[in-house]
Amino acid sequence: xxxxxxxxxxxxxxxxxxxxxxxxxxxxxxxxxxxxxxxxxxxxxxxxxxxxxxxxxxxxxxxxxxxxxxxxxxxxxxxxxxxxxxxxxxxxxxxxxxxxxxxxxxxxxxxxxxxxxxxxxxxxxxxxxxxxxxxxxxxxxxxxxxxxxxxxxxxxxxxxxxxxxxxxxxxxxxxxxxxxxxxxxxxxxxxxxxxxxxxxxxxxxxxxxxxxxxxxxxxxxxxxxxxxxxxxxxxxxxxxxxxxxxxxxxxxxxxxxxxxxxxxxxxxxxxxxxxxxxxxxxxxxxxxxxxxxxxxxxxxxxxxxxxx
Amino acid sequence: xxxxxxxxxxxxxxxxxxxxxxxxxxxxxxxxxxxxxxxxxxxxxxxxxxxxxxxxxxxxxxxxxxxxxxxxxxxxxxxxxxxxxxxxxxxxxxxxxxxxxxxxxxxxxxxxxxxxxxxxxxxxxxxxxxxxxxxxxxxxxxxx
Numbered sequence: 001x002x003x004x005x006x007x008x009x010x011x012x013x014x015x016x017x018x019x020x021x022x023x024x025x026x027x028x029x030x031x032x033x034x035x036x037x038x039x040x041x042x043x044x045x046x047x048x049x050x051x052x053x054x055x056x057x058x059x060x061x062x063x064x065x066x067x068x069x070x071x072x073x074x075x076x077x078x079x080x081x082x083x084x085x086x087x088x089x090x091x092x093x094x095x096x097x098x099x100x101x102x103x104x105x106x107x108x109x110x111x112x113x114x115x116x117x118x119x120x121x122x123x124x125x126x127x128x129x130x131x132x133x134x135x136x137x138x139x140x141x142x143x144x145x146x147x148x149x150x151x152x153x154x155x156x157x158x159x160x161x162x163x164x165x166x167x168x169x170x171x172x173x174x175x176x177x178x179x180x181x182x183x184x185x186x187x188x189x190x191x192x193x194x195x196x197x198x199x200x201x202x203x204x205x206x207x208x209x210x211x212x213x214x215x216x217x218x219x220x221x222x223x224x225x226x227x228x229x230x231x232x233x234x235x236x237x238x239x240x241x242x243x244x245x246x247x248x249x250x251x252x253x254x255x256x257x258x259x260x261x262x263x264x265x266x267x268x269x270x271x272x273x274x275x276x277x278x279x280x281x282x283x284x285x286x287x288x289x290x291x292x293x294x295x296x297x298x299x300x301x302x303x304x305x306x307x308x
Numbered sequence: 309x310x311x312x313x314x315x316x317x318x319x320x321x322x323x324x325x326x327x328x329x330x331x332x333x334x335x336x337x338x339x340x341x342x343x344x345x346x347x348x349x350x351x352x353x354x355x356x357x358x359x360x361x362x363x364x365x366x367x368x369x370x371x372x373x374x375x376x377x378x379x380x381x382x383x384x385x386x387x388x389x390x391x392x393x394x395x396x397x398x399x400x401x402x403x404x405x406x407x408x409x410x411x412x413x414x415x416x417x418x419x420x421x422x423x424x425x426x427x428x429x430x431x432x433x434x435x436x437x438x439x440x441x442x443x444x445x446x447x448x449x450x451x452x
Contacts, residue, residue: 018318019311048380055378056405057398058388062339109340116339119384129340130325137317139309161311165318172325177344183334184349198347200430201355207433208359209382210371218434 018164021156024143025289027163028094031140032292034131035092037280041128042111043085046078049111052118053077062121063113064106077114084111091136094145101136108132123177124273127281130169138162144292166284167251171241174258178238190235192228196221202269214270230264237261244285255282356427357386358393358445360406363420370418376409378402389423393445399423403448410450422447 053074061068072080087104090096112125139158141148181189188194200221203213220226237257244254262277275281309317328336328343335345360377362370374385392402407421424442432438 015311015315018315052379052384055388056401058384058391063341113339119379119381119387121337121339121342122381122383123342123344123346126340126342130321134318134321137309138314158309161314161318165321168318168322169325172322173342173344176326176329176342177346177348179329180334180344180348184345188350189348194350195347197351197353197430200353200434201351202347204355204428204430204433205357205386206382208357208371208428209377209385210373211382213434221431221435 018161019157020160020164022160022163023156023289024139024159025293026287027135027138027140027159028142028144029288029290029292030163030166030283031094031135032092032144033283033288034128034135034280035088037275037278038108038128038132039085039088039092041125041274042081042088042108045115046081046085049081049115050074050078052115055118058119059117061113061117063116064110065113065117072114080107080114081111084108088132091132094141095147097141097145101141105129105133105136124275127170127173128275130173131166131281131284134162134165134169138165144296163284164245164247167244167247170281170284171244174238174241178235178241181235181238190228190231192224192226192231195231195234196224196227199227199268202271206270212270214266214268216267217269220268230268233257234261247285251285252282255285258282353430353432354427355430356425358389358423358425359386360389360403361422361424361442362410362415362418362450363422363447364417365419372406372410372421376406376413378405378409393423393425399446400448403446407448407450411452418450420447420449 051074053071059071084104084107087100087107090100091104109129112129116122116125138161140162142159185194199214199217203217206213237254240254241258244251258276259279259282262273265271265273266277279286325341328338328341331343334343334348337343337345360372362372364370374380374382377385378388379385389402392398403421403423410418410421423445425445426440426442428440429438432440
Protein backbone atom coordinates (compact mmCIF):
# COMPACT_ATOMS: atom_id res chain seq x y z
CA UNK A 1 0.00 0.00 0.00
CA UNK A 2 1.50 3.38 -1.01
CA UNK A 3 0.12 5.19 2.10
CA UNK A 4 1.68 2.70 4.48
CA UNK A 5 4.96 2.81 2.59
CA UNK A 6 5.04 6.60 2.72
CA UNK A 7 4.30 6.53 6.44
CA UNK A 8 7.09 4.02 7.02
CA UNK A 9 9.48 6.21 5.05
CA UNK A 10 8.52 9.25 7.12
CA UNK A 11 8.94 7.37 10.38
CA UNK A 12 12.31 6.04 9.25
CA UNK A 13 13.49 9.53 8.30
CA UNK A 14 12.26 11.01 11.58
CA UNK A 15 13.97 8.18 13.44
CA UNK A 16 17.25 8.70 11.54
CA UNK A 17 17.13 12.39 12.38
CA UNK A 18 16.22 11.92 16.05
CA UNK A 19 18.72 9.15 16.66
CA UNK A 20 21.56 10.69 14.68
CA UNK A 21 24.79 9.84 16.50
CA UNK A 22 26.51 12.24 18.87
CA UNK A 23 29.55 11.67 21.08
CA UNK A 24 28.84 10.46 24.62
CA UNK A 25 31.19 13.23 25.78
CA UNK A 26 28.86 15.89 24.33
CA UNK A 27 25.89 14.72 26.36
CA UNK A 28 28.11 14.31 29.43
CA UNK A 29 29.44 17.86 28.97
CA UNK A 30 25.88 19.19 28.77
CA UNK A 31 25.04 17.26 31.96
CA UNK A 32 28.05 18.73 33.76
CA UNK A 33 27.45 22.32 32.65
CA UNK A 34 23.66 22.31 33.12
CA UNK A 35 24.12 20.50 36.43
CA UNK A 36 26.66 23.10 37.57
CA UNK A 37 24.27 25.89 36.66
CA UNK A 38 21.36 24.22 38.50
CA UNK A 39 23.54 23.56 41.55
CA UNK A 40 24.80 27.15 41.62
CA UNK A 41 21.33 28.57 41.03
CA UNK A 42 19.68 26.66 43.88
CA UNK A 43 22.58 27.02 46.31
CA UNK A 44 22.85 30.76 45.74
CA UNK A 45 19.14 31.15 46.42
CA UNK A 46 18.88 29.06 49.59
CA UNK A 47 18.73 32.09 51.88
CA UNK A 48 16.12 33.77 49.67
CA UNK A 49 14.09 30.53 49.50
CA UNK A 50 14.15 30.28 53.30
CA UNK A 51 13.21 33.92 53.81
CA UNK A 52 10.33 33.85 51.33
CA UNK A 53 8.99 30.62 52.89
CA UNK A 54 8.53 32.59 56.10
CA UNK A 55 6.17 35.17 54.58
CA UNK A 56 2.77 35.33 56.20
CA UNK A 57 0.82 35.52 52.94
CA UNK A 58 1.01 35.27 49.17
CA UNK A 59 1.17 31.45 48.91
CA UNK A 60 -0.38 30.11 45.70
CA UNK A 61 0.86 26.56 45.13
CA UNK A 62 2.00 25.64 41.61
CA UNK A 63 3.05 22.36 40.06
CA UNK A 64 4.27 19.71 42.48
CA UNK A 65 3.58 21.99 45.44
CA UNK A 66 -0.17 21.55 44.86
CA UNK A 67 0.11 18.38 46.95
CA UNK A 68 0.31 20.61 50.05
CA UNK A 69 -2.60 22.86 51.11
CA UNK A 70 -0.68 24.97 53.59
CA UNK A 71 2.80 26.48 53.38
CA UNK A 72 5.51 24.19 54.74
CA UNK A 73 7.56 25.33 57.77
CA UNK A 74 10.54 27.40 56.51
CA UNK A 75 12.97 24.93 58.12
CA UNK A 76 11.51 22.09 56.04
CA UNK A 77 11.74 24.22 52.87
CA UNK A 78 15.38 24.98 53.66
CA UNK A 79 16.10 21.28 54.26
CA UNK A 80 14.54 20.40 50.88
CA UNK A 81 16.59 23.17 49.26
CA UNK A 82 19.85 21.89 50.81
CA UNK A 83 19.00 18.31 49.80
CA UNK A 84 18.34 19.57 46.26
CA UNK A 85 21.75 21.24 46.17
CA UNK A 86 23.47 18.04 47.31
CA UNK A 87 21.53 15.95 44.77
CA UNK A 88 22.42 18.38 41.98
CA UNK A 89 26.09 18.18 42.94
CA UNK A 90 25.91 14.37 42.64
CA UNK A 91 23.96 14.76 39.37
CA UNK A 92 26.76 16.95 38.01
CA UNK A 93 29.43 14.49 39.05
CA UNK A 94 27.44 11.61 37.58
CA UNK A 95 27.44 9.61 40.83
CA UNK A 96 24.98 6.64 40.75
CA UNK A 97 23.37 8.54 37.91
CA UNK A 98 20.44 6.26 37.09
CA UNK A 99 19.14 6.56 40.64
CA UNK A 100 20.31 10.04 41.62
CA UNK A 101 19.44 11.93 38.42
CA UNK A 102 15.64 11.39 38.48
CA UNK A 103 15.56 12.19 42.21
CA UNK A 104 17.59 15.36 41.61
CA UNK A 105 15.18 16.39 38.83
CA UNK A 106 12.14 15.93 41.09
CA UNK A 107 13.88 17.77 43.94
CA UNK A 108 14.77 20.67 41.65
CA UNK A 109 11.19 20.86 40.42
CA UNK A 110 9.88 20.77 44.01
CA UNK A 111 12.26 23.50 45.21
CA UNK A 112 11.62 25.83 42.29
CA UNK A 113 7.85 25.17 42.27
CA UNK A 114 7.82 26.11 45.95
CA UNK A 115 9.80 29.30 45.35
CA UNK A 116 7.50 30.26 42.46
CA UNK A 117 4.42 29.60 44.60
CA UNK A 118 5.10 32.80 46.52
CA UNK A 119 4.05 36.06 44.92
CA UNK A 120 3.90 35.14 41.27
CA UNK A 121 5.48 32.59 38.96
CA UNK A 122 8.61 33.66 37.10
CA UNK A 123 9.66 32.40 33.70
CA UNK A 124 13.39 32.27 34.23
CA UNK A 125 13.58 28.72 35.57
CA UNK A 126 11.10 26.68 33.50
CA UNK A 127 13.60 25.63 30.84
CA UNK A 128 16.22 24.70 33.43
CA UNK A 129 13.73 22.31 35.03
CA UNK A 130 12.82 20.77 31.66
CA UNK A 131 16.47 20.31 30.69
CA UNK A 132 17.34 18.63 33.98
CA UNK A 133 14.35 16.28 33.56
CA UNK A 134 15.48 15.43 30.01
CA UNK A 135 19.05 14.77 31.19
CA UNK A 136 17.79 12.67 34.09
CA UNK A 137 16.18 10.14 31.74
CA UNK A 138 19.15 10.07 29.35
CA UNK A 139 22.44 8.12 29.54
CA UNK A 140 24.27 11.36 30.30
CA UNK A 141 26.83 9.88 32.68
CA UNK A 142 28.30 7.08 30.56
CA UNK A 143 31.56 9.06 30.43
CA UNK A 144 33.07 11.83 32.56
CA UNK A 145 31.32 10.54 35.65
CA UNK A 146 32.66 9.58 39.05
CA UNK A 147 32.60 5.85 39.63
CA UNK A 148 32.35 5.03 35.90
CA UNK A 149 35.02 2.92 34.28
CA UNK A 150 36.07 3.96 30.81
CA UNK A 151 34.30 1.87 28.23
CA UNK A 152 36.18 0.54 25.26
CA UNK A 153 33.31 0.97 22.79
CA UNK A 154 30.50 3.45 23.12
CA UNK A 155 27.61 3.53 20.63
CA UNK A 156 27.24 7.18 19.62
CA UNK A 157 23.73 6.39 18.42
CA UNK A 158 22.56 6.37 22.05
CA UNK A 159 23.39 9.98 22.86
CA UNK A 160 22.15 12.32 20.14
CA UNK A 161 18.45 11.90 20.90
CA UNK A 162 18.73 13.44 24.38
CA UNK A 163 20.35 16.55 22.90
CA UNK A 164 17.56 16.74 20.28
CA UNK A 165 15.01 16.43 23.05
CA UNK A 166 16.62 19.32 24.93
CA UNK A 167 16.56 21.47 21.78
CA UNK A 168 12.88 20.58 21.27
CA UNK A 169 12.13 21.62 24.86
CA UNK A 170 13.96 24.91 24.38
CA UNK A 171 12.06 25.54 21.14
CA UNK A 172 8.74 24.68 22.82
CA UNK A 173 9.14 27.30 25.54
CA UNK A 174 9.96 30.08 23.06
CA UNK A 175 7.18 28.95 20.74
CA UNK A 176 4.69 29.14 23.62
CA UNK A 177 5.85 32.71 24.38
CA UNK A 178 5.27 33.68 20.74
CA UNK A 179 1.85 32.05 20.65
CA UNK A 180 0.88 33.85 23.88
CA UNK A 181 1.62 37.21 22.25
CA UNK A 182 -0.56 36.39 19.25
CA UNK A 183 -3.37 35.05 21.46
CA UNK A 184 -3.37 38.01 23.83
CA UNK A 185 -2.48 40.95 21.61
CA UNK A 186 -2.69 39.65 18.04
CA UNK A 187 -0.77 41.55 15.40
CA UNK A 188 -0.98 44.69 17.56
CA UNK A 189 2.03 43.30 19.41
CA UNK A 190 4.15 44.01 16.35
CA UNK A 191 3.61 47.78 16.14
CA UNK A 192 6.16 48.60 18.84
CA UNK A 193 3.71 50.41 21.09
CA UNK A 194 2.85 47.34 23.13
CA UNK A 195 6.53 46.60 23.71
CA UNK A 196 7.20 50.26 24.54
CA UNK A 197 4.38 50.27 27.10
CA UNK A 198 5.61 47.06 28.72
CA UNK A 199 9.12 48.49 28.95
CA UNK A 200 7.75 51.70 30.45
CA UNK A 201 5.51 50.06 33.07
CA UNK A 202 8.16 47.51 34.02
CA UNK A 203 10.75 50.23 34.55
CA UNK A 204 8.22 52.32 36.46
CA UNK A 205 7.75 49.45 38.91
CA UNK A 206 11.49 49.10 39.29
CA UNK A 207 11.87 52.80 39.91
CA UNK A 208 9.17 52.92 42.59
CA UNK A 209 10.47 49.78 44.27
CA UNK A 210 13.95 51.19 44.64
CA UNK A 211 15.57 49.00 42.00
CA UNK A 212 17.74 50.02 39.02
CA UNK A 213 15.97 50.89 35.80
CA UNK A 214 17.35 49.45 32.55
CA UNK A 215 20.24 51.38 30.95
CA UNK A 216 18.64 51.94 27.52
CA UNK A 217 14.98 52.14 28.58
CA UNK A 218 14.57 55.89 28.78
CA UNK A 219 16.50 56.48 25.55
CA UNK A 220 14.53 54.01 23.46
CA UNK A 221 11.12 54.85 24.96
CA UNK A 222 11.30 58.01 22.88
CA UNK A 223 11.85 56.00 19.67
CA UNK A 224 8.89 53.67 19.14
CA UNK A 225 10.00 52.89 15.55
CA UNK A 226 13.12 51.13 16.83
CA UNK A 227 10.94 49.22 19.25
CA UNK A 228 8.67 48.14 16.37
CA UNK A 229 11.68 46.44 14.77
CA UNK A 230 12.49 44.75 18.11
CA UNK A 231 8.87 43.56 18.39
CA UNK A 232 8.92 41.93 14.96
CA UNK A 233 12.30 40.30 15.61
CA UNK A 234 11.17 38.98 19.01
CA UNK A 235 8.03 37.34 17.64
CA UNK A 236 9.91 35.99 14.60
CA UNK A 237 12.51 34.37 16.87
CA UNK A 238 9.85 32.90 19.14
CA UNK A 239 7.62 31.54 16.40
CA UNK A 240 10.68 30.45 14.43
CA UNK A 241 12.03 28.45 17.39
CA UNK A 242 11.24 25.06 15.78
CA UNK A 243 13.86 25.92 13.12
CA UNK A 244 16.47 25.26 15.81
CA UNK A 245 15.64 21.56 15.43
CA UNK A 246 17.38 21.63 12.05
CA UNK A 247 20.56 21.99 14.09
CA UNK A 248 23.93 22.91 12.62
CA UNK A 249 24.35 26.49 11.47
CA UNK A 250 20.62 27.20 11.42
CA UNK A 251 20.28 26.09 15.01
CA UNK A 252 23.30 28.07 16.14
CA UNK A 253 22.11 31.16 14.26
CA UNK A 254 18.75 30.92 15.98
CA UNK A 255 20.50 30.52 19.34
CA UNK A 256 22.57 33.62 18.63
CA UNK A 257 19.40 35.56 17.76
CA UNK A 258 17.68 34.49 20.98
CA UNK A 259 20.78 35.30 23.00
CA UNK A 260 20.75 38.80 21.45
CA UNK A 261 17.06 39.07 22.33
CA UNK A 262 17.88 38.34 25.99
CA UNK A 263 20.68 40.91 25.96
CA UNK A 264 18.09 43.38 24.64
CA UNK A 265 15.74 42.46 27.49
CA UNK A 266 18.51 43.29 29.98
CA UNK A 267 19.25 46.62 28.32
CA UNK A 268 15.61 47.63 28.04
CA UNK A 269 14.00 46.07 31.10
CA UNK A 270 16.85 45.00 33.36
CA UNK A 271 15.30 41.55 33.46
CA UNK A 272 17.89 38.78 33.56
CA UNK A 273 17.27 35.29 32.24
CA UNK A 274 20.64 33.84 33.33
CA UNK A 275 20.09 30.38 31.85
CA UNK A 276 19.92 31.55 28.21
CA UNK A 277 21.90 34.74 28.82
CA UNK A 278 25.00 32.80 29.87
CA UNK A 279 24.48 30.31 27.04
CA UNK A 280 23.47 27.24 29.08
CA UNK A 281 20.08 26.97 27.35
CA UNK A 282 21.80 26.58 23.98
CA UNK A 283 24.44 24.00 24.95
CA UNK A 284 22.59 21.12 23.22
CA UNK A 285 23.06 23.03 19.94
CA UNK A 286 26.80 23.43 20.41
CA UNK A 287 29.83 21.15 20.53
CA UNK A 288 29.67 21.38 24.28
CA UNK A 289 32.30 18.69 24.86
CA UNK A 290 35.14 20.91 23.59
CA UNK A 291 35.59 23.00 26.74
CA UNK A 292 35.43 20.13 29.26
CA UNK A 293 37.55 17.91 26.93
CA UNK A 294 40.28 20.54 26.90
CA UNK A 295 40.08 20.77 30.69
CA UNK A 296 40.16 16.97 31.13
CA UNK A 297 43.20 16.83 28.79
CA UNK A 298 45.05 19.45 30.82
CA UNK A 299 44.26 17.65 34.10
CA UNK A 300 45.51 14.32 32.68
CA UNK A 301 48.64 16.00 31.38
CA UNK A 302 49.27 17.56 34.77
CA UNK A 303 48.75 14.17 36.49
CA UNK A 304 51.26 12.49 34.17
CA UNK A 305 53.80 15.20 34.75
CA UNK A 306 53.48 15.38 38.51
CA UNK A 307 55.95 13.14 40.36
CA UNK A 308 54.71 9.91 41.94
CA UNK B 309 17.38 3.14 27.19
CA UNK B 310 15.89 1.43 24.20
CA UNK B 311 15.11 3.66 21.25
CA UNK B 312 11.36 3.15 21.33
CA UNK B 313 11.18 4.08 25.00
CA UNK B 314 13.44 7.11 24.36
CA UNK B 315 11.23 8.27 21.47
CA UNK B 316 8.05 7.78 23.49
CA UNK B 317 9.43 9.53 26.59
CA UNK B 318 10.64 12.45 24.43
CA UNK B 319 7.27 12.84 22.70
CA UNK B 320 5.45 12.76 26.04
CA UNK B 321 7.78 15.34 27.61
CA UNK B 322 7.50 17.77 24.68
CA UNK B 323 3.70 17.31 24.58
CA UNK B 324 3.46 18.04 28.31
CA UNK B 325 5.61 21.18 27.97
CA UNK B 326 3.44 22.37 25.05
CA UNK B 327 0.16 21.43 26.78
CA UNK B 328 -0.47 24.90 28.33
CA UNK B 329 -1.33 26.11 24.81
CA UNK B 330 -4.62 24.24 25.17
CA UNK B 331 -5.64 26.26 28.23
CA UNK B 332 -8.68 28.43 27.43
CA UNK B 333 -7.28 31.33 29.44
CA UNK B 334 -3.76 32.32 28.37
CA UNK B 335 -3.36 34.09 31.73
CA UNK B 336 -3.83 30.76 33.51
CA UNK B 337 -0.12 30.57 34.24
CA UNK B 338 1.75 27.98 36.25
CA UNK B 339 5.15 26.55 37.03
CA UNK B 340 6.95 24.81 35.46
CA UNK B 341 4.21 24.41 32.84
CA UNK B 342 3.54 27.94 31.67
CA UNK B 343 1.59 29.76 28.99
CA UNK B 344 4.35 32.42 29.12
CA UNK B 345 1.91 35.34 29.25
CA UNK B 346 4.53 37.83 30.47
CA UNK B 347 4.60 40.98 28.36
CA UNK B 348 2.20 39.39 25.87
CA UNK B 349 -0.92 41.53 26.30
CA UNK B 350 -1.70 45.02 25.04
CA UNK B 351 -1.31 47.47 27.90
CA UNK B 352 -1.66 51.21 28.46
CA UNK B 353 1.11 53.34 29.91
CA UNK B 354 -1.22 54.54 32.66
CA UNK B 355 -0.59 52.25 35.59
CA UNK B 356 -2.29 52.29 38.97
CA UNK B 357 -0.12 50.78 41.65
CA UNK B 358 0.46 50.74 45.37
CA UNK B 359 3.91 50.87 46.92
CA UNK B 360 5.71 51.60 50.14
CA UNK B 361 7.76 54.70 50.87
CA UNK B 362 9.99 55.70 53.72
CA UNK B 363 10.02 59.12 55.38
CA UNK B 364 13.29 60.40 56.85
CA UNK B 365 13.74 62.44 60.02
CA UNK B 366 13.90 65.57 57.89
CA UNK B 367 10.63 64.64 56.14
CA UNK B 368 12.17 63.53 52.84
CA UNK B 369 10.50 60.83 50.77
CA UNK B 370 12.63 57.76 50.15
CA UNK B 371 11.96 54.70 47.97
CA UNK B 372 12.28 51.28 49.63
CA UNK B 373 14.06 48.26 48.17
CA UNK B 374 12.13 45.04 47.41
CA UNK B 375 14.04 43.25 50.17
CA UNK B 376 12.58 45.60 52.80
CA UNK B 377 9.12 44.82 51.46
CA UNK B 378 9.63 41.07 51.72
CA UNK B 379 11.24 39.73 48.54
CA UNK B 380 14.46 40.10 46.62
CA UNK B 381 12.47 40.44 43.38
CA UNK B 382 10.71 43.63 42.32
CA UNK B 383 7.69 41.87 40.81
CA UNK B 384 7.16 39.73 43.87
CA UNK B 385 7.53 42.74 46.15
CA UNK B 386 5.00 44.53 43.94
CA UNK B 387 2.61 41.59 44.27
CA UNK B 388 3.07 41.52 48.06
CA UNK B 389 2.00 45.18 48.33
CA UNK B 390 -0.90 44.81 45.86
CA UNK B 391 -2.20 41.73 47.70
CA UNK B 392 -1.89 43.41 51.09
CA UNK B 393 -3.78 46.50 49.93
CA UNK B 394 -6.57 44.36 48.46
CA UNK B 395 -7.38 42.65 51.78
CA UNK B 396 -8.70 44.56 54.77
CA UNK B 397 -6.21 44.70 57.62
CA UNK B 398 -3.33 43.23 55.63
CA UNK B 399 -1.82 46.56 54.60
CA UNK B 400 -1.42 47.44 58.28
CA UNK B 401 0.40 44.17 58.95
CA UNK B 402 2.63 44.70 55.92
CA UNK B 403 3.44 48.28 56.98
CA UNK B 404 4.52 47.03 60.42
CA UNK B 405 6.56 44.21 58.90
CA UNK B 406 8.37 46.67 56.62
CA UNK B 407 8.97 49.03 59.55
CA UNK B 408 10.44 46.12 61.52
CA UNK B 409 12.75 45.20 58.62
CA UNK B 410 13.88 48.82 58.34
CA UNK B 411 14.69 48.81 62.06
CA UNK B 412 16.55 45.49 61.73
CA UNK B 413 18.53 46.86 58.77
CA UNK B 414 20.04 49.47 61.07
CA UNK B 415 18.77 52.41 59.00
CA UNK B 416 18.41 55.20 61.60
CA UNK B 417 17.27 57.82 59.11
CA UNK B 418 13.83 56.43 58.31
CA UNK B 419 11.20 57.17 60.93
CA UNK B 420 7.94 56.38 59.14
CA UNK B 421 6.69 53.96 56.50
CA UNK B 422 3.86 55.03 54.19
CA UNK B 423 1.80 52.79 51.93
CA UNK B 424 0.56 54.88 49.01
CA UNK B 425 -1.35 54.37 45.80
CA UNK B 426 -1.12 56.39 42.58
CA UNK B 427 -2.05 56.21 38.92
CA UNK B 428 1.14 57.10 37.08
CA UNK B 429 1.75 57.56 33.38
CA UNK B 430 4.87 55.43 33.02
CA UNK B 431 6.19 57.46 30.08
CA UNK B 432 5.67 60.76 31.92
CA UNK B 433 7.54 59.44 34.95
CA UNK B 434 10.47 57.94 33.03
CA UNK B 435 10.92 60.55 30.33
CA UNK B 436 9.72 63.77 32.02
CA UNK B 437 10.17 62.81 35.66
CA UNK B 438 6.50 63.69 36.40
CA UNK B 439 4.93 61.73 39.22
CA UNK B 440 1.14 61.71 39.63
CA UNK B 441 -0.28 62.65 43.07
CA UNK B 442 0.11 59.84 45.61
CA UNK B 443 -2.77 58.98 47.93
CA UNK B 444 -1.66 57.74 51.34
CA UNK B 445 -3.46 54.59 52.45
CA UNK B 446 -1.77 54.33 55.83
CA UNK B 447 1.44 55.03 57.68
CA UNK B 448 3.24 53.44 60.59
CA UNK B 449 6.27 54.39 62.67
CA UNK B 450 9.60 52.58 62.50
CA UNK B 451 10.04 51.06 66.00
CA UNK B 452 13.10 52.29 67.90
